[in-house]
Amino acid sequence: MTNDNLFDPVALANSKFCDAENDPGGYSHSTTELRHYADYKMSTDIEIRQMTPQDVSAGMRLKELAGWNQTERDWMRYLAFEPEGCFVAVRGGIVCGTVIAQRYGTDLGWIGMVLVDPEHRHQGIGTRLLDRGLDFLDRQGIETVKLDATPEARSLYLARGFKDEYEIERWGGIAAPKENPGIRRIEPHDMGRICACDAMVFGADRTRLLTALWQEVPGYTAVAHLSGEVTGYFFGRTGSLAHYLGPWVAWGDAELAEQLLMEFLIRVGGERAFVDICVENANVGTIVEAVGFSRQRKLTRMYRGPNRSPGKPSMICGIAGPELG
Ligand SMILES: CC(C)(COP(=O)(O)OP(=O)(O)OC[C@H]1O[C@@H](n2cnc3c(N)ncnc32)[C@H](O)[C@@H]1OP(=O)(O)O)[C@@H](O)C(=O)NCCC(=O)NCCS
Numbered sequence: 001m002t003n004d005n006l007f008d009p010v011a012l013a014n015s016k017f018c019d020a021e022n023d024p025g026g027y028s029h030s031t032t033e034l035r036h037y038a039d040y041k042m043s044t045d046i047e048i049r050q051m052t053p054q055d056v057s058a059g060m061r062l063k064e065l066a067g068w069n070q071t072e073r074d075w076m077r078y079l080a081f082e083p084e085g086c087f088v089a090v091r092g093g094i095v096c097g098t099v100i101a102q103r104y105g106t107d108l109g110w111i112g113m114v115l116v117d118p119e120h121r122h123q124g125i126g127t128r129l130l131d132r133g134l135d136f137l138d139r140q141g142i143e144t145v146k147l148d149a150t151p152e153a154r155s156l157y158l159a160r161g162f163k164d165e166y167e168i169e170r171w172g173g174i175a176a177p178k179e180n181p182g183i184r185r186i187e188p189h190d191m192g193r194i195c196a197c198d199a200m201v202f203g204a205d206r207t208r209l210l211t212a213l214w215q216e217v218p219g220y221t222a223v224a225h226l227s228g229e230v231t232g233y234f235f236g237r238t239g240s241l242a243h244y245l246g247p248w249v250a251w252g253d254a255e256l257a258e259q260l261l262m263e264f265l266i267r268v269g270g271e272r273a274f275v276d277i278c279v280e281n282a283n284v285g286t287i288v289e290a291v292g293f294s295r296q297r298k299l300t301r302m303y304r305g306p307n308r309s310p311g312k313p314s315m316i317c318g319i320a321g322p323e324l325g
Helices: 009-014 031-042 053-065 072-081 125-139 154-158 188-202 207-216 254-267 284-290
Strands: 046-050 086-091 094-104 108-116 144-149 163-173 222-226 229-237 243-250 273-278 294-304 316-318
Touching (some): 046 125, 053 086, 053 108, 072 094, 072 207, 108 125, 144 154, 154 294, 163 284, 188 207, 188 229, 229 254, 243 254, 254 273, 254 284, 254 316, 273 284, 284 316
Parallel strands (some): 108 144, 243 273
Antiparallel strands (some): 046 086, 163 294, 243 316
């Protein structure tokens, strides 16, 4: 049984819920049950099915309606990573919602791209998509699930047992880079050590993701060393609105964090860039403000389950992306 069927609508419809004489207000049922029943009635014509490459243009339409930055290549990467964890909601043959559920190793799952067409919102479709993604991760035996919630979606996640972990802020703008010697592009032989550092900082192994990001745009990556040890790195990618910096990590050193940002700005030729900074890192807000970026929106990192490996958020300058962690 999937979480789509967390309640039994038929039993509910046949129960005292509909017994106006004995229970006129339906008070014998919890608010949650009543809400599920309303959602069920509103969205019975919705089919949730696996996403395919043919749905990418529909996914692009939905993310454009939300003003997000992803490209077709991002969608194709989600599908390549977790083909059975990507879902669409379809009404009357038209895709009106999406969700992706991905795994990092065996312990951590990530929910992203929860999108519903504005014309179909407030009918329980977002919740059904979330439940389908969670159900996929549950069936893989994943204990901890995380996501980065927009303010409008946070209540949806709270209702499914997610808790706040820390704040993330999207910053962006156009900044003039300064000359920045000493930081070089990531080469294949660097990846082992970078991925090991990243697993420590993020709290789960993202080798597959980082390798894909490196393969997609190697020119948007950089690594810094001190005495042969990795002290910082970044990956980046192109977006439909702006170049995206992340993950961006520096070992507790504000100066190095700033140098890495400068290097990314050089790579993108002074064009518009976005980064989602980790507010737990005390230095990074000042750094992005100093280059002339402005704050665009806030997100809340949330988790469900034991959160046994929280990583080291105070070392994270920029996350990999709200849909990636
Ligand atoms: C966030 C988003 C996915 C929610 O989609 P949705 O289909 O409207 O979600 P739901 O209908 O399940 O729930 C939304 C609200 O409608 C309410 N609702 C659900 N069914 C309802 C019904 N039949 N009648 C009235 N209200 C209903 C829910 O209780 C919920 O209320 P809340 O906000 O007070 O918790 C959608 O607003 C969206 O795409 N936003 C832009 C992108 C975004 O921010 N995505 C989240 C990324 S983390």
